[in-house]
Structure formats: structure tokens, C-alpha cells
Amino acid sequence: MEVINQSRVDFHYRVSPSGPIICNTIFSNIVKTVIMENSVVAVKKVDKSTACIFDILTYSICIINKSMYCVSNIFFRDLVPSVEKFICSSVEVNRIRNKKLDPNCGFYVGTLEAFSTCLITFKVLVLQHTICMKIKNHAYITYDYIYNLEKAPIRVTIKTNVTFTTVENRLFKQINISNEFKMCNSCVHNKNIVNISTKVNVMKTKILTTPKGISEEGVYLSGYKILIMGVVEYSIAYINKKYSRICCKKFISGFSTSLVVPEGIYYSNKPDFHITIESTVITPLKTRGFKVDSTILISLI
Numbered sequence: 001m002e003v004i005n006q007s008r009v010d011f012h013y014r015v016s017p018s019g020p021i022i023c024n025t026i027f028s029n030i031v032k033t034v035i036m037e038n039s040v041v042a043v044k045k046v047d048k049s050t051a052c053i054f055d056i057l058t059y060s061i062c063i064i065n066k067s068m069y070c071v072s073n074i075f076f077r078d079l080v081p082s083v084e085k086f087i088c089s090s091v092e093v094n095r096i097r098n099k100k101l102d103p104n105c106g107f108y109v110g111t112l113e114a115f116s117t118c119l120i121t122f123k124v125l126v127l128q129h130t131i132c133m134k135i136k137n138h139a140y141i142t143y144d145y146i147y148n149l150e151k152a153p154i155r156v157t158i159k160t161n162v163t164f165t166t167v168e169n170r171l172f173k174q175i176n177i178s179n180e181f182k183m184c185n186s187c188v189h190n191k192n193i194v195n196i197s198t199k200v201n202v203m204k205t206k207i208l209t210t211p212k213g214i215s216e217e218g219v220y221l222s223g224y225k226i227l228i229m230g231v232v233e234y235s236i237a238y239i240n241k242k243y244s245r246i247c248c249k250k251f252i253s254g255f256s257t258s259l260v261v262p263e264g265i266y267y268s269n270k271p272d273f274h275i276t277i278e279s280t281v282i283t284p285l286k287t288r289g290f291k292v293d294s295t296i297l298i299s300l301i
Contacts, residue, residue, distance in 0.1 A: 004032050040156075074118070087123040131167055136162050136163070143155070171300040172300070201231055202273050207227075227258050233252050278296065281294075
């Protein structure tokens with residue numbers, strides 16, 4: 001609807017004191033205001049309020065035509081945040097998948113009949129380095145609004161509500177690595193050891209496909225595991241009494257473990273790991289050797 005407004009001023013005047021009274025009227029410029037009805041409503045939802053990295057989120061946007069008239073040239077756009085990755089070929093419009101559509105670029109939905117709805121869904125991957133973040137997202141819908149049947153429609157853009165997803169730290173594993181070493185030098189005793197430092201490196205990772213379900217321990221199996229292979233390097237500082245100095249000897253040992261990860265790992269690049277050595281316990285052995293137990297926390301960040 002269009003509201004038109006114009007002011008009018010009526011006045012009287014004389015050209016000279018003895019002249020006749022002249023009546024006149026002037027008009028102001030015309031001001032036009034378009035009154036838009038809330039004919040289209042868009043509601044957005046996300047299937048997970050909390051997630052972890054490599055989780056897949058599904059966004060659903062419902063466009064509702066509340067008016068008794070058709071709404072045409074509907075254009076949908078949703079800029080996926082940088083902490084997420086759009087999964088190609090996941091867009092569905094009214095449950096019909098279209099592999100070519102991308103919410104970042106936007107696409108036309110077409111015409112929405114009176115009192116009807118349109119459902120748009122698509123999937124994204126939660127990327128790494130987003131732990132403890134709150135992901136916000138919303139979409140835009142642009143359509144033709146007819147305010148006067150005798151005039152061309154205007155383009156109106158509305159914004160959906162904002163969805164929130166909190167990323168939690170769930171992908172971690174604590175393991176214990178135990179190794180026994182023997183000092184080849186007969187002059188070196190366990191009591192001569194000054195310090196043992198430990199360094200852990202991940203050398204190789206591999207994504208494995210596993211059965212889905214629940215394990216015997218009650219752990220949910222997503223269908224994917226990541227195999228982690230690495231090495232532990234021990235630097236042993238000891239006192240060499242023969243030369244009266246501190247010497248260093250290194251031992252290297254390998255380890256491997258696995259971690260259950262969400263199915264979204266399939267769409268990701270090589271994951272990053274953070275390793276924390278929580279504790280190291282040294283136990284002397286009777287065979288002129290010693291045992292080193294290290295507790296290590298491996299987490300995907």
C-alpha cells in the first residue's frame with residue numbers, strides 16, 4: 001500500500017491598499033510512503049545447539065507466505081561463517097536435492113503461493129580451531145513486493161532469526177606409554193641419572209572406516225576413527241664419574257593409538273593435534289635399567 005500526502009495553503013491578499021481582495025491557493029510537493037505488510041516470514045533452525053569439531057550441522061530455513069497473494073522472485077542467501085565449511089551438494093529445496101546450489105552465492109527459489117511455505121536445508125562442517133566458540137548464523141530472503149497493482153514491485157529483503165551453536169572440546173584421549181631402557185655403560189648407575197625429558201611427536205595419521213553403533217564399553221561409534229602413530233624421544237642426562245661431567249643419552253620408542261571422530265572428518269583436511277605430557281614416572285630396575293611411564297593427552301584442536 002502507498003500513502004500519498006500533500007499540503008494545501010489558502011490565503012488572501014491585496015495588491016494595493018485600495019485594491020480588491022485576491023484569493024489564492026498553493027500546494028506543497030507530494031510525499032509518497034510505501035506501507036509494507038509483513039507478508040513473508042522466515043524462520044531458521046540448526047539441529048545442534050552444541051557440537052565439536054568435525055561435526056556436521058544441518059541448517060533449516062522455512063519461508064512462509066502469510067498473505068493471500070503470490071510472492072515472486074524469491075532469492076535466498078546464507079553466508080556461511082568462516083569457522084564452518086559448506087558441504088557441496090547438500091542443499092535441498094522442499095526435500096528435493098540440487099547439487100548445483102550454494103547458499104554463499106545464493107539462489108532463486110521461485111514463486112511462493114498464497115499461505116504456503118518453502119523449506120530450505122543445507123549442511124556445513126565445523127572446522128578445527130573453533131573450540132569454545134559460539135557460532136552465529138542467519139540468512140537473507142529477498143522478494144518482489146507489490147504495493148500498487150498499477151506500478152512495478154519493489155525488492156524487499158528480510159533477515160531470519162540468528163542461530164547459535166557452541167563448540168565443545170570432546171575429541172581427546174589420554175594414554176599411558178611405558179618403556180624400559182637399559183644403560184649399556186656399566187659405569188652408569190640409576191642413581192647417576194640427573195634428569196629425563198620426554199618429547200612426543202605425531203608422525204602419521206590415517207582415517208579408518210569402522211562399523212557404526214555402540215561398542216561393548218558403551219562408546220558411540222560414528223563409523224570413523226583416526227589412527228595416530230608417533231614417537232616418544234627420551235633424553236637422559238646423567239653424571240659420568242669417569243670424566244666428571246654430565247652426559248646425555250637418547251632413546252626413541254614408537255606408539256600408536258586411535259580416536260573415534262565424527263563422520264565430518266571425511267570432508268576435512270589433515271587434522272591438527274595438540275599433545276600434552278601430563279606426567280612422567282621413572283622406576284629403577286634391578287637389571288641396571290629403568291622404566292619410564294608417561295601419561296600423555298592427545299587432543300584435536
